[in-house]
Amino acid sequence: MNRGAEPITGSHGSRFMDREIGGRPIPYWATMIGPWAGILLFAVFMGVVRPEWLGIGNIRNILVQASVFIVLATGMTFVITGGGIDLSVGAMTGMSALTLGWLIKFTDIPELFAIALTFGAGLLLGTFNGILVTKLKLPDFIATLATWISYNGLVLVIIEGHTLFRFSPTVRFLGAHRLFGNLPVPIIAALLIALLGYFLMKWTKFGRYTIAIGGNRKAAVEAGIPVERYKVFQYAFNGLLAALAGIMMLGRLNAIHGLVGQGFEIHTIAAVIIGGTALYGGIARIGGSVAGALFLGLIANALTFLGIHFFVQYVVSGIVIMLVVLLYALVGYQQQPPGVR
Amino acid sequence: MNDSVLVEMHEIIKNFGGLRAVDSVDFSVKRGEVVGLLGENGAGKSTLIKILTGIYRPDYGEIRFEGKPVEIRNRADSQRLGIEPLYQDLSLVGTLDAASNVFLGKELTQKSLGFLPTLKLAAMQKEAEKILWEQLGIDFKNRWEPVYNLSGGERQAVALARAIYYEAKLVILDEPMASLGVEEVKRTLDIIRKLRETGISVIVISHNLEHVYSVADRVVVLHRGKKVADSPSAELTPDEVVKLMVFGERAKEVKAYE
Numbered sequence: 001m002n003r004g005a006e007p008i009t010g011s012h013g014s015r016f017m018d019r020e021i022g023g024r025p026i027p028y029w030a031t032m033i034g035p036w037a038g039i040l041l042f043a044v045f046m047g048v049v050r051p052e053w054l055g056i057g058n059i060r061n062i063l064v065q066a067s068v069f070i071v072l073a074t075g076m077t078f079v080i081t082g083g084g085i086d087l088s089v090g091a092m093t094g095m096s097a098l099t100l101g102w103l104i105k106f107t108d109i110p111e112l113f114a115i116a117l118t119f120g121a122g123l124l125l126g127t128f129n130g131i132l133v134t135k136l137k138l139p140d141f142i143a144t145l146a147t148w149i150s151y152n153g154l155v156l157v158i159i160e161g162h163t164l165f166r167f168s169p170t171v172r173f174l175g176a177h178r179l180f181g182n183l184p185v186p187i188i189a190a191l192l193i194a195l196l197g198y199f200l201m202k203w204t205k206f207g208r209y210t211i212a213i214g215g216n217r218k219a220a221v222e223a224g225i226p227v228e229r230y231k232v233f234q235y236a237f238n239g240l241l242a243a244l245a246g247i248m249m250l251g252r253l254n255a256i257h258g259l260v261g262q263g264f265e266i267h268t269i270a271a272v273i274i275g276g277t278a279l280y281g282g283i284a285r286i287g288g289s290v291a292g293a294l295f296l297g298l299i300a301n302a303l304t305f306l307g308i309h310f311f312v313q314y315v316v317s318g319i320v321i322m323l324v325v326l327l328y329a330l331v332g333y334q335q336q337p338p339g340v341r
Numbered sequence: 342m343n344d345s346v347l348v349e350m351h352e353i354i355k356n357f358g359g360l361r362a363v364d365s366v367d368f369s370v371k372r373g374e375v376v377g378l379l380g381e382n383g384a385g386k387s388t389l390i391k392i393l394t395g396i397y398r399p400d401y402g403e404i405r406f407e408g409k410p411v412e413i414r415n416r417a418d419s420q421r422l423g424i425e426p427l428y429q430d431l432s433l434v435g436t437l438d439a440a441s442n443v444f445l446g447k448e449l450t451q452k453s454l455g456f457l458p459t460l461k462l463a464a465m466q467k468e469a470e471k472i473l474w475e476q477l478g479i480d481f482k483n484r485w486e487p488v489y490n491l492s493g494g495e496r497q498a499v500a501l502a503r504a505i506y507y508e509a510k511l512v513i514l515d516e517p518m519a520s521l522g523v524e525e526v527k528r529t530l531d532i533i534r535k536l537r538e539t540g541i542s543v544i545v546i547s548h549n550l551e552h553v554y555s556v557a558d559r560v561v562v563l564h565r566g567k568k569v570a571d572s573p574s575a576e577l578t579p580d581e582v583v584k585l586m587v588f589g590e591r592a593k594e595v596k597a598y599e
Contacts, residue, residue: 202460
């Protein structure tokens, strides 16, 4: 399609942000609360079918399980909004958890220092992804596919099928501690990270340039934005949050084995897409990513609650993702803005 | 040297292999002047403009800006001089709103909490609306809309507001009316006149003589790399311009076709 030469319809071009049903535009806020409305509907449905599902204990359980994905989805929102994708995020989570476990079990360094080093490791892994896609100019998908496989392999090589378990309360703080009697720290951490993500996206050059790069990379270059540097920042930030997710996983499981983090990438990307962030970049929805992560968490928990086998959950999750994206298409919300980008 | 001359290109030559794309062309623009640059495809218009914006280096010739000889080696050099080309795709980020696009790459920031650089969203919004309204006369109802949702003319205004914010002295419009409806064309022409009022020079590249004639103070016609006409638009009829564009001469060959 010839940019800038698309036909003009009336006083406005064809629209993609105001989605229309039956000629009436859907207000912006409606698409923002869409995923949350889905959560509410689902919760009401489950509350009717199984009232005990809405117990405080179970809700807390759901939130704790979703917290890791809220953290990961926040980082992934930046990568996807910037026009990239990070398939290695689950593997980075596993690598980070393993780094922490290994440092605690096989070295004598202080625990807090080990946690700091773990964040450093995540940052390093993410930065490496960023360097692959900028300096070596590999496509985002290929670069992170390669690191996904190699990080996963590295975990298996190092841990050799063993499991490291039993960690101190300090190490488990971010993943399992409860504040004020009964409020799990991972829930607070996830909330803070989501707020941080929202703040960065809306109020800083990092967020603004991320949207610009994903929205129209050529225009970003022409505006003098150091595109490659900001791409690296996006991947590095994602790696840093993957490290936090790894630390949270280790705390929650109180163990680390070779499979921690596997499959997280798909779950995370699905959460981001369900949330309304444009898969091809340029539109960011941090709040939507949080909702997406919660929604997938709800479904998984509900299916377990209803006694449906673990494996079936994958099928159901897949169908839900499909339905949500179909729904977006139905209301005219295109995840790839056409023409001028 | 005339003080009111903003940019002066002298005996510019540019070769691509064996092809002489621009052949010893003199081209100048005065302050606050609207110059129509005309010519068929391959006449050398784009090459000449790309030399002015620093995308190509000339093989021979001199460029003077505000009376001083300058070397325009790249886009950054031309931007520093205040030369702002506006291409057909406008280089806007469709998913950002108007103000974000005006300030793209040059955001206003403040130190929050004493150390954290954050965007001054309200100030940028206000400034962008001021430029759009006061200097371009665009009443902006869709200020929060992603610019993709704006009309072609509104998008053009946003891109121009950006050029103004960058303190452009010379705006180059490449086929600005190509994809616009009738109303939109009128608005764009109004904007060009407003730019002239504020003292900004404009080069309009277009195939559409009617549009060029309604705003240009002077027309320059290129034919196969050579300048074949350079005169106030009042002194050259559109008919003559067409013949110059097609044949490179005003009358001679035309007879053969009549």
